[in-house]
Amino acid sequence: MIERLFEGWPLLRQVRGRTDGTGAEAMSRRTRELRPRTEGAEVARSVCPYCGVGCGQRIFHRDGKLVAIEGDPESPISRGKVCPKGAASHQLLTHPGRETKVKYRAPFATGWSEMDLEEAMDRIADRVWESRERTFEEERDGRALMQCKGIAHLGGATLDNEENYLIKKLFTAGLGMTRVSNQARI
Secondary structure (H helix, E strand, O other): OHHHHHHOOHHHHHHHHOOOOOOHHHOOHHHHHOOOOOOOOEEEEEEOOOOOOOOEEEEEEEOOEEEEEEEOOOOOOOOOOOOHHHHOHHHHHHOOOOOOOEEEOOOOOOOOEEEOHHHHHHHHHHHHHHHHHHHEEEEEOOEEEEEEEEEEEEEOOOOOHHHHHHHHHHHHHHOOEEEEEEHHHO
16 A cells, blocks of 8 residues: 555656656656647747847647747747747736727827727828828929828838838838838838
8 A cells, every 4th residue: 555655656666767767757647647738729920029030939829819939940030949038928918917908198188098999090090191191292393203201110020021012012102101111220
């Protein structure tokens, strides 16, 4: 009876087997039953949201919930490694103090108010279009100009080449903006 009680202790199995304690003898039944938290989760590939390096990340999710974020071993940039900021990406998305609502502070107001996302997007679109209409120059000195200097865009580090290309096309050809850049150039 006592022998059966001690049989479950990994330490005794290691001593009895004269092993180095790194194999199956070091595992308890509970340890053998453990499964990776990412088991059964779907994986989406993404780019780290922090600096401009563009390290690849694998986003594990299950039932609409974030499970884990790890470095992407298939990324030619980071090869599965993440810096301390990239390693904290999970907390960036799951921290209870994270703002998840649109905040708006009206001119001369002393505080913030919450706003519906659709209303916020409509306001932004209206203001962009009003600024374009107000500052758009069709010609200068009798020559076609077709440019808008009243709006600028600064892209972020997480935008890939394809997204930057589309943004550049939309803002320059679509809106006539001449002030389009990316933080990687700063």
